Amino acid sequence: MSKKIEVIEVGPRDGFQSVKADCSLIPMEEKLKVIDELIASGVQHMEFTSFVSPKAIPQLADAAEVTKTVLDRYPQADLFALVPNLRGAQNAYALGLRKVCYVVSLSKSHNKANINRTHEQSLQAYQEIRRELPDLNVIVDLATTFGCPFEGKYEDPDQVVAFLKDYMDAGMNTCCLCDTIGIADPAQVRRVISALQKAYPSLELMVHFHDTRGLGMVNTLTAIDMGVTKVQSALGGLGGCPFAPGASGNLSTEDLVWMLNEMGYDTGITFSKILAAAKHQVAEISGQYSGHHICIQQETPCKK
Ligand code: COA
Ligand code: ZN
Numbered sequence: 001m002s003k004k005i006e007v008i009e010v011g012p013r014d015g016f017q018s019v020k021a022d023c024s025l026i027p028m029e030e031k032l033k034v035i036d037e038l039i040a041s042g043v044q045h046m047e048f049t050s051f052v053s054p055k056a057i058p059q060l061a062d063a064a065e066v067t068k069t070v071l072d073r074y075p076q077a078d079l080f081a082l083v084p085n086l087r088g089a090q091n092a093y094a095l096g097l098r099k100v101c102y103v104v105s106l107s108k109s110h111n112k113a114n115i116n117r118t119h120e121q122s123l124q125a126y127q128e129i130r131r132e133l134p135d136l137n138v139i140v141d142l143a144t145t146f147g148c149p150f151e152g153k154y155e156d157p158d159q160v161v162a163f164l165k166d167y168m169d170a171g172m173n174t175c176c177l178c179d180t181i182g183i184a185d186p187a188q189v190r191r192v193i194s195a196l197q198k199a200y201p202s203l204e205l206m207v208h209f210h211d212t213r214g215l216g217m218v219n220t221l222t223a224i225d226m227g228v229t230k231v232q233s234a235l236g237g238l239g240g241c242p243f244a245p246g247a248s249g250n251l252s253t254e255d256l257v258w259m260l261n262e263m264g265y266d267t268g269i270t271f272s273k274i275l276a277a278a279k280h281q282v283a284e285i286s287g288q289y290s291g292h293h294i295c296i297q298q299e300t301p302c303k304k
Pocket of ligand 2 (some may be wrong): 180210239
């Protein structure tokens with residue numbers, strides 16, 4: 001039996017948040033169409049919105065409405081949202097979500113720019129969420145794990161291990177290593193994952209790579225080679241943190257699915273359908289399609 005890899009789609013969160021709002025807000029119906037197509041392609045795991053300040057992220061101000069609709073349409077899917085504080089977690093919980101990603105940055109300066117909090121305040125908020133909502137599954141999204149737009153690349157993997165100690169003590173089960181600005185390289189990925197596996201063998205790891213320097217795929221594959229089975233990507237390679245200058249798109253889901261399916265992994269996702277979903281999104285929404293390799297692949301006749 002082929003090995004399962006959980007491809008976690010984050011386009012409706014990381015992708016849509018990065019579409020500039022000064023032109024116009026993406027209509028909710030368009031977002032829902034993309035989500036429908038993702039699910040129809042076989043996507044079973046999705047971060048589909050954020051419960052954050054609408055002033056910080058105007059594109060996701062419709063989080064409550066989107067949540068109600070997707071929970072109603074797809075009760076069996078593994079659907080979750082990003083939250084930056086207790087209030088976001090409470091709002092998500094009240095609507096029926098039982099899984100969230102709580103975001104904190106390894107970089108002090110990015111944590112301040114992104115969520116206006118010190119490391120101490122972020123830890124406190126995480127502890128509050130755990131205390132107030134004990135049956136909420138809270139994944140810790142560690143933004144800027146590999147480097148920061150203001151502080152540069154991080155060379156010492158023990159810095160990540162040390163930072164996560166308080167979160168381990170507070171009950172963290174799963175941590176998503178996020179390369180917010182696409183600065184990681186495979187050797188660094190290997191060092192960080194290896195240090196974490198050694199320090200915290202019970203901790204489940206996920207990865208989230210941006211493709212800023214074209215290394216999203218190879219970094220993801222490195223993590224998979226080290227035993228990580230949950231990997232994030234965004235349809236059409238859309239994405240980027242509006243509070244990280246120069247940040248660009250995520251590893252594109254259709255590229256990732258193509259590679260994993262060809263390698264014999266079980267993603268549960270049909271390539272032709274996810275490609276069609278990406279093209280539809282490009283045509284209707286993003287205008288920022290970055291999965292250009294895929295067009296060539298689709299037009300190349302398969303010799304198998
Ligand atoms: N959901 C919705 N609104 C929220 C909120 C939440 N989870 N938390 C706070 N707010 C609102 C407050 O009510 C307040 O609104 P008002 O100005 O109309 O009174 C406003 O946001 C500011 O609240 P405050 O607690 O003072 O927060 P802040 O200004 O220090 O901002 C965050 C902190 C976390 C709310 C904000 O920085 C944020 O939402 N960041 C998200 C960034 C993000 O999503 N980045 C990309 C993903 S990594
Ligand atoms: Zn991201």
